[in-house]
Amino acid sequence: MDNLLSEGLTLMVFGMGFVFTFLTLLVGVTTLMSKLVVKYEPAPQPKAAPSRSVSPAVAQGGSDELVAVITAAVHKYRS
Amino acid sequence: MDKLLDLWLASGIYNISVGQFAMIVVGLLLLYLAIRKNFEPLLLVPIGFGGILANIPEAGLAFSAVENAVHFATPELLSGFAAILGIASVDPHDVLHAYHTSTASVHAAATLFANDNSFNNGMLYNFYTVAIASGAAPLIIFMGVGAMTDFGPLLANPKTLFLGAAAQFGIFATVLGAVTLTSLGLMDFSIQDAAAIGIIGGADGPTAIYVASLLSPQLLGAIAVAAYSYMALVPLIQPPIMRALTTEAERKIQMVQLRHISKLEKILFPLSLLILVAMLLPDAAPLLGMFCFGNLMRECGVVDRLSDTAQNALINIVTIFLGLSVGSKLSADKFLDIETLGILVLGIVAFGIGTAMGILMAKFMNKLAGGNSINPLIGSAGVSAVPMAARVSNKLGLEANSQNFLLMHAMGPNVAGVIGSAVAAGVMIKFVG
Numbered sequence: 001m002d003n004l005l006s007e008g009l010t011l012m013v014f015g016m017g018f019v020f021t022f023l024t025l026l027v028g029v030t031t032l033m034s035k036l037v038v039k040y041e042p043a044p045q046p047k048a049a050p051s052r053s054v055s056p057a058v059a060q061g062g063s064d065e066l067v068a069v070i071t072a073a074v075h076k077y078r079s
Numbered sequence: 080m081d082k083l084l085d086l087w088l089a090s091g092i093y094n095i096s097v098g099q100f101a102m103i104v105v106g107l108l109l110l111y112l113a114i115r116k117n118f119e120p121l122l123l124v125p126i127g128f129g130g131i132l133a134n135i136p137e138a139g140l141a142f143s144a145v146e147n148a149v150h151f152a153t154p155e156l157l158s159g160f161a162a163i164l165g166i167a168s169v170d171p172h173d174v175l176h177a178y179h180t181s182t183a184s185v186h187a188a189a190t191l192f193a194n195d196n197s198f199n200n201g202m203l204y205n206f207y208t209v210a211i212a213s214g215a216a217p218l219i220i221f222m223g224v225g226a227m228t229d230f231g232p233l234l235a236n237p238k239t240l241f242l243g244a245a246a247q248f249g250i251f252a253t254v255l256g257a258v259t260l261t262s263l264g265l266m267d268f269s270i271q272d273a274a275a276i277g278i279i280g281g282a283d284g285p286t287a288i289y290v291a292s293l294l295s296p297q298l299l300g301a302i303a304v305a306a307y308s309y310m311a312l313v314p315l316i317q318p319p320i321m322r323a324l325t326t327e328a329e330r331k332i333q334m335v336q337l338r339h340i341s342k343l344e345k346i347l348f349p350l351s352l353l354i355l356v357a358m359l360l361p362d363a364a365p366l367l368g369m370f371c372f373g374n375l376m377r378e379c380g381v382v383d384r385l386s387d388t389a390q391n392a393l394i395n396i397v398t399i400f401l402g403l404s405v406g407s408k409l410s411a412d413k414f415l416d417i418e419t420l421g422i423l424v425l426g427i428v429a430f431g432i433g434t435a436m437g438i439l440m441a442k443f444m445n446k447l448a449g450g451n452s453i454n455p456l457i458g459s460a461g462v463s464a465v466p467m468a469a470r471v472s473n474k475l476g477l478e479a480n481s482q483n484f485l486l487m488h489a490m491g492p493n494v495a496g497v498i499g500s501a502v503a504a505g506v507m508i509k510f511v512g
Contacts, residue, residue, distance in 0.1 A: 002262070004258045004261055004262060004269075004270060005255075005258055005259065005262050007258065007270050007511075008254050008255045008257075008258035008259070008270065008273060009255065010510075011251065011254055011270070011274065011506075011507070011510055011511065012251040012252070012254060012255050014506070014510065015250075015251045015254075015503060015506045015507065015510070016247070016248060016251050018360070018502070018506050019244050019247050019499055019502050019503050019506065020241075020244050022244075022355070022359060022360065022502050023240045023241065023243065023244040023495070023498070023499060023502070024240075024241075024244075025355060025359070026237075026240055026351075026352065026355060026498070027237045027238060027240050027241070029351050029355060030233075030234060030237040030240075030348065030351065031237050033344065033347050033348070033351055034234060034237070034344055037341060037343050037344045037347065038341075041341060041343055
């Protein structure tokens, strides 16, 4: 019986200790990762994408124009 | 007349036992709670219905082929089983006991013998084998949860991970409570049972089911029912504890707006977590591996179709089978027991302690940070129960100060709690599995 209790106590001390150690390390890793990303990531790119896909299509006119409009709408919807 | 008698002897009314009747009532009660009171209906409807199906007399839906064969057995069949299992007795109880404790090869031989005599596994037994005994269903659900989780608030304020860690104290305190009850001679839990019961305090259904299926399958029904019922009761259990442990001034603290998180950070986070798990705690790899995989699918942006399936269609399909399989474990001899009562009481204690420790940790961090930057109410969200616990924090914050929106701040500790309880589960499996 006492054996079971001491087993429970050990589990509690080790378990809690491990959970804290693990999450502390995760805090460290996450913070480091965020710092690196903020430092090295180039300026935001996604804004360039929609204008690129629309401009060449507009010039052609007729049913192509319709296709372009639809393409742009689809792009807008997906992004 | 003989035909009429046969029909009567095969009827449910003739065969039903008191226990089965009581369990059908329990199943109906679960359905009532789910449908009328809206308690985690997505799980309690399948669980309650599965519980009713499992207790239909003579149908044997929740039993294996051998169990069904023994139930209907003729003396010749019983002596056949006794020969295969290597025992002298042909008493059905002894045969079943020998079957449950036999090695895998004897198990398979007994099953084939039952099949030869045209007995088959019950439907729910098959569901249980495929969904839970294999470990598949809880893990697939965890993948879906990963695909639904936005780590943005956590990444904006990584320190909230400590709140998720503190709230796991409820799990381990409950393990101690369960072994204490055993030492006092009130209940009879092994250390494995105690560990599986403790996980209820993590407030995370799939994790609780996964751990119970590995450590203590005989308690799975009660543990799953307790875990999901308490998750539904979060808005009732937590607020009194939160009010008792915080002052009015602390509840009014407003937190600064979270910074913007870039897409790259969100992609790198599940990968960092995965590597940390791989290096430190491989036993948590099934749970956290699937979780990280789901989250990566969500954030990487190139597999939207897979992410969509994981968080909608797939998780729904798996939930149906998981619920029915858990229901199959609601048999009278396992559930109508003083230990179920113990599990229900210990579960709610686990929940309360987890909530309290989260709040106390948040108060401590607030003191360290100067006393006016962290609202202690977000600490209670460290028990997982996503997103219910975060909503409770938000609600209490708004009560104290109508301009105080804590929801996003509480989502940080909330998802940290998911990681924390999965890590705690890994530790349990490592130490007592």
